[in-house]
Amino acid sequence: MDLSNKRILVVGASSETGETIVKQILSLGANVIMVDCFEDKVKDIFNKSSNPQLSYHTFDFYNNAEIEVNIKHLNMTFGAFDGFVYCAGKGGVRPLQLTKNAFIHDMMNANLYSFVEIIRCVTKKGFFNNGGSMVAISSVSSIKGLKSKISYSASKAALDASIRGMAAELSEKKIRVNSILKGWVTSDMKLDFIQDNMELNKNEDFEKQILGVIEPIEIANTVCFLLSDATKTITGASIIHDGGYSI
Amino acid sequence: MQHLVSFSDKLIMVTGASAGIGQETAILLSNLGAKLVLIATNEERLQNTMNMLVGNGHKYFCYDLADLENIENKVNEIVSICGKFDGFVNCVGIRSRRPLSLLSIKEIRNVMDVNFGSFIEMTRCITKKANFNEGLSIVGVSSIASHAGGVSVTAYAASKAAVEAAVRCLSKELANKKIRLNTVVPSQINTPEYANLLQMSGGVDNVLGRQYLGLGDPSDVANAIAFLLCPASKFITGISLPVDGGYLSS
Numbered sequence: 001m002d003l004s005n006k007r008i009l010v011v012g013a014s015s016e017t018g019e020t021i022v023k024q025i026l027s028l029g030a031n032v033i034m035v036d037c038f039e040d041k042v043k044d045i046f047n048k049s050s051n052p053q054l055s056y057h058t059f060d061f062y063n064n065a066e067i068e069v070n071i072k073h074l075n076m077t078f079g080a081f082d083g084f085v086y087c088a089g090k091g092g093v094r095p096l097q098l099t100k101n102a103f104i105h106d107m108m109n110a111n112l113y114s115f116v117e118i119i120r121c122v123t124k125k126g127f128f129n130n131g132g133s134m135v136a137i138s139s140v141s142s143i144k145g146l147k148s149k150i151s152y153s154a155s156k157a158a159l160d161a162s163i164r165g166m167a168a169e170l171s172e173k174k175i176r177v178n179s180i181l182k183g184w185v186t187s188d189m190k191l192d193f194i195q196d197n198m199e200l201n202k203n204e205d206f207e208k209q210i211l212g213v214i215e216p217i218e219i220a221n222t223v224c225f226l227l228s229d230a231t232k233t234i235t236g237a238s239i240i241h242d243g244g245y246s247i
Numbered sequence: 248m249q250h251l252v253s254f255s256d257k258l259i260m261v262t263g264a265s266a267g268i269g270q271e272t273a274i275l276l277s278n279l280g281a282k283l284v285l286i287a288t289n290e291e292r293l294q295n296t297m298n299m300l301v302g303n304g305h306k307y308f309c310y311d312l313a314d315l316e317n318i319e320n321k322v323n324e325i326v327s328i329c330g331k332f333d334g335f336v337n338c339v340g341i342r343s344r345r346p347l348s349l350l351s352i353k354e355i356r357n358v359m360d361v362n363f364g365s366f367i368e369m370t371r372c373i374t375k376k377a378n379f380n381e382g383l384s385i386v387g388v389s390s391i392a393s394h395a396g397g398v399s400v401t402a403y404a405a406s407k408a409a410v411e412a413a414v415r416c417l418s419k420e421l422a423n424k425k426i427r428l429n430t431v432v433p434s435q436i437n438t439p440e441y442a443n444l445l446q447m448s449g450g451v452d453n454v455l456g457r458q459y460l461g462l463g464d465p466s467d468v469a470n471a472i473a474f475l476l477c478p479a480s481k482f483i484t485g486i487s488l489p490v491d492g493g494y495l496s497s
Contacts, residue, residue, distance in 0.1 A: 064352045145415025157412030158405035164396025
């Protein structure tokens, strides 16, 4: 795989998986613009890297009103993009009786609305090159049900459905849109809501992942594969990368 | 169907009952002995549906399910008047056709609120202990858009996929209350909405080319809903049942 001469926008770059994705894209020769809500984290990644092909920008992309102006700024600063990776988003578990509308909205906003709004803005004329590729990190929760993951599962399924719609629409510009349905990744296991989930589902969930827990680099490899021209006829697909969880 | 499925003395709520699949479902369920509670926004059309029902004791309530905040009060009011529910069919939904460049966040939110948020809130309220009888079955109406991408239906497809994903989670969560949840996944069905679609497209419908059993009738979907509501399907939960004339497998 070769990503030389490509300019890739990575939104949500400061998470452990996001950082790994950034490093892997860089190692394959592309220019990377990291975007995150948290300046300290993304600046730290930037400072630790000596790669001149790495840049960063911070803004609150969960605030929908901020997206259009910031995407314009990125376009003016860096030029048109060849790739976009969305590894931002939120998780959380709540039983139905506590799944009120505000909670649903918050999850949908992070996992769907911001993603679609970024694509709407970044596909304006001159912002994204023909033949470009977009990749979103989704989850097997999109296709498999678990107790108390109503909002999270729904938001990821909505994300996957949205990529199919956008893939159909953006095919005219030869822009591809795909997602990765990831299973449990080592970096996830440290999050509080995962601990809650382990309690709720009595660990049965982890045993279903027969190849074990995934390392972030493996997700990064699948992202790079989908960004590369090796997949120029793959679009609207949700690639399952789950260690056998869903079989 | 008449022998397999019976709803004598069962109370079933149908939202979006004033037209199309919701109306047809209400009519079929009344023929099968159910007492119905119908919900929709347009009173005139609701009364029209009421006039087509068989049997007595049916009730209707005008309510706009986009008003998510007041659903709980409305459900409590309905239960105090009509009693506990044995079934809930969610047929409420709005279609949205907008190219990406015109797909504002406001539009996505509105579609998600009506098609997904109201379904979750209704389910949350109906599944409270005092509001349902043992064996409650819930059926949501999804769409093939949830599975197959289409141009300009991004928000609609996302909302329907969200419904199906939530049903998979809820069927697991509510199994200990012996509540079942499923969705039906219709393709092109001969409803007023479909007529509008054809009008907009100048009579062209590319989907039908892959829908090898032809255009569906609302009764095809209503039959599938009735089956998933009744005890004959008591071992089926968390599924998305295509009623699509072969579209998704073609």
